[in-house]
Amino acid sequence: MIARLTRIAKQLAPALLALALLQAAPAAAEPVTVTDLAGRTITLPGSAKRIVLAQGRQLNALGLIHADPASLLAGWGADQKRQNPDAYARYAAKFPAIAAIPTVGYGATPESFSFERTVSLAPDLVILSLSLAGTRHGPSDLVERFEAAGIPVAVLDFYLQPLRDTVPSLRMLGKLIGRETQAEAYVRFYEERRELIASRVRGADRPSVFMHAHAGGFDCCQSPGKGTFDDFIALAGGRNIAIDMIPGATGQISLEQLLASDPAVYVATGGLHLAKSGGLVLGLGISQEEAARSFAKQVARPGISALAAVRNGRAHGLWHLFNDTPLHIVAIEALAKWIHPERFGDLDPQATLNEISARFSAIPLEGALWVDGAAKPKP
Incomplete structure (x- = not known):
């Protein structure tokens, strides 16, 4: 009996070894x-x-x-x-x-x-x-x-x-x-935030908005035309005044054109790249105090300071580099609060940014990425 079992074991050994190797081998990559x-x-x-x-x-x-x-x-x-x-x-x-x-x-x-x-x-x-x-x-x-x-x-x-x-x-x-699972998780988060904004601005009046790109870094005034930030303004319930003046994705209008249009909302964009030129400084690692000081300089510039939006506290600043990342959903939330404060009093863009930082981002997303007219620099 023992001899017979030994013979069977010897006969099965190659098959068992092959099965073990097959189970241990990594699965072939799927196209x-x-x-x-x-x-x-x-x-x-x-x-x-x-x-x-x-x-x-x-x-x-x-x-x-x-x-x-x-x-x-x-x-x-x-x-x-x-x-x-x-x-x-x-x-x-x-x-x-x-x-x-x-x-x-x-x-x-x-x-x-x-x-x-x-x-x-x-x-x-x-x-x-x-x-x-x-x-x-x-x-x-x-x-x-x-x-x-x-x-x-x-x-x-x-x-x-x-x-x-x-x-x-x-x-x-x-x-x-x-990383399909990870991508779909961010897509769900993004689409939920986007639909919330879209649902609240349906049927609303569209206040005029001017976005001053790279504020303080160039002669006044660079601005987005079709696409890019114009998409953000439209979703947030505003009307980009530069859309009829600039044929492409970006361009420039004169200070005189801006003053004649006198938009209800003024939004300057900036970043760390404007620090040397004395422009609007926003970005990861930038303190709220530094952002507020640089913003105050921009809205005090001749011409800009004459805008009704500045006088009425409806002037704001936004990180320019929201323009090429899925993080832009945070920028749209900030724009929605500025354009329609009566509809978005409970919306908290900072909470949205914090959630993205904690749940999704490979790096911490900390710093002043926007500033509004109520912000006051510390002495």
């Missing part, structure tokens, strides 16, 4: 297929692990759905460090390896991007914005060149048409990096 904003179908053999972010600022979106977004980067655009130094500093403090990630360009135009450098990094995915894909600054052949080189490329965007493109871009990004 990933998405449709990007250009209507193209992209299929990867598995989740992307070596990404080139052609525009570095899209790290701010990646960091909402991945706890260590820097670990995915084979290369990125230098614009994050140059244009968004406050966020870059926080990423660098938490993820020191970010300083060694190769750069592949420095701006949002095809001419500022290095195709050859990107190919040399052997990424498994390149992510282009709509601007780099050629829909804003003229024709671009970057998509075709990457396809010819056998490198998958996806087009997503959070800037040009944010209310149209943010949700599909987040879902696409989540699927490409194997």
